[in-house]
Amino acid sequence: MSTTDNISRLSQAKSLCELFQHTCTTRAGDLALRTPDGKTALTWGEYRARVRRLAAGLAAIGVEHGDTVAIMLTNRPEFSLVDTAAYHLGAIPFSVYNTNAPAQIAYLFDNAGNRVVVCERQFLARVLEAKEGGRVEHVICLDDAPAGTMTLTELEALGDPEFDFESRWRAVEADDTITIIYTSGTTGAPKGVEMSHRSAIFATEAMSGIPEFAVGCGGRVVSYLPDAHAINRWYAHYMPAVTGAAVYTLANSKDLAAALPVVRPTVFITVPMLWYKIEAAVRAALAELTGPRGTVAAWALEVGRRKVATDLGGRPISPLLRLRYLLAERLVLARLRERIGLDRTSIAYTGAAPITPETLEFLLALGIPVAEAWGMSEIGLATSNRPGAQRVGTVGTVLSRVEMRCLADGELVVRTPGLMKGYRDDPDRTAEAVDADGWVYTGDVGVIDADGYVTIVDRKKELIINSAGKNMSPANIESAIHAADPLIGSVVAIGDRRKYVTALITLEPEAAAEFAAEHGIEGSPQVLANDPAVRRELDAAVAAANARLSRVEQVKAYTVLPVFWEPGSDEITPTMKLRRAVIAKKYAGEIDALYARDRI
Secondary structure (H helix, E strand, O other): OOHHHHHHHHHHOOOHHHHHHHHHHHOOOOEEEEOOOOOOEEEHHHHHHHHHHHHHHHHHOOOOOOOEEEEEOOOOHHHHHHHHHHHHOOOEEEEOOOOOOHHHHHHHHHHHOOOEEEEOHHHHHHHHHHHOOOOOOEEEEOOOOOOOOEOHHHHHHHOOOOOOHHHHHHOOOOOOEEEEEEOOOOOOOOOEEEEEHHHHHHHHHHHOOOHHHHHHOOOEEEEOOOOOOHHHHHHHHHHHHHHOOEEEEOOOHHHHHHHHHHHOOOEEEEOHHHHHHHHHHHHHHHHOOOHHHHHHHHHHHHHHHHHHHHHHOOOOOOHHHHHHHHHHHHHHHHHHHHHHOOOOOOEEEEOOOOOOHHHHHHHHHOOOOEEEEEEEOOOEEEEEOOOOOOOOOOOOEEOOOOEEEEOOOOEEEEEOOOOOOEEOOOHHHHHHHEOOOOOEEEEEEEEEOOOOOEEEEEEHHHOEEOOOOOEEOHHHHHHHHHHHOOOEEEEEEEOOOOOOEEEEEEEOHHHHHHHHHHHOOOOOHHHHHOOHHHHHHHHHHHHHHHOOOOHHHOEEEEEEOOOOOOOOOOOEOOOOOEOHHHHHHHOHHHHHHHOOOOOO
């Protein structure tokens, strides 16, 4: 099917159920869901059969059109099975972050009003505590069934063999709610973004106009980001249901580096932190090469850089550079991509935070087709760079059928078919975010150039305005420092209403453990934070970052906190966003100490 025909089919689809059923019919024997070790593997035909049985089971315990179903699972094939079964009933499955505490889970259950929860045994205690006094009646526990719960197998067995599955999924409409995405809540309580079948489909429709995406989207993807986040829900669940991509599920995201050479994804999405780790690993591997091999590797990388600079500059590639690049590809670059596991990737995306231009250009020089894109849970994907028409430092141009304007204060507003239905049971906050004409006030400050390329400056409420009135993006400062050394886990730039910028730094747990082993240091965060070798490493990293920042943005002092911050902690959301207000209050003493004497 041509790209035009595919886009037409998507735009005319009544629901994701219709597209899923079409994929299952046309690709019945192809791989649909798999764990990297191969212990679980389902074809599309088997996937559909399991969905039918689970839908019948859910109907048997009273799940009707419009009902909500909570899912608290790691990334595993059962997530796709349960979620798909629920939305085929016209029900509304939603995912709970694995790191959520009982009180947070209880808040979600109260807002969603679900009577059914599907979870793993490792989360059961929190689920049972959260449901006390609430409306939950049925708990399905995947691994076993303690008293008061049932297994997934038992749920399937409850279904009526004569259950009219087809009439149920055919009754689902485009504007029916397909899920609730609970924002990770950097401030205040999470908001429940209600996504329709129409908006779930739109992102794939809009992206299908990018040839590299169209080529890769029917191949292989790896599901490792939280399914409670909008990007993984689309990229590793809804999009494959449309395109027939095989989904490899990874229960622990820390295993991603080992899994990539196994999966060899054709489309890949991740955050800047992982790209920095890939860059550091490649540079370390190249540094170990000596003699002729080292010389050839350095030459190949330089050729890759020249080609990228020529491409980004819009200049034609000379015959000599083309010949050198083909040789560099054969001898070095293709082998490096194969080693990483991205040798078959048609397009890769980076998002959620800005990535440094230097890192992006390094990845492009390796031949990894990385592009920046931008979106939000409320609007889905909105912009994307395109291979061959990419501008480093921007998030690209708006996708087909998306409109964007920049207001006088720099805030970006967007109107899109991917618009949410609203925040669940929260009309006031919905009205604050979306005006009567459908324009979403994103809260992001940006710039749109004459050619339509969008640059995101920062969150409107997070801009640093120093005591001299200079506006700065903390994210820009933080990404520069973060990219300078893989030992750095999190960076928080401080400087609002201050004379100069300082920073709080935490160490990355895995890199810190390796550093401790190499230097014979006891590996606790308390010891590492005060170790001279760590301090020398970070001094060099901050100096390197400062060299890339303007004078006013440069970090004059920093402190290393004696803790590791994990996703879902007080300081960081499950999607790795900084809870700045919490951090400012919790570490007020450390921040004040950085300004205890004039450092200028």
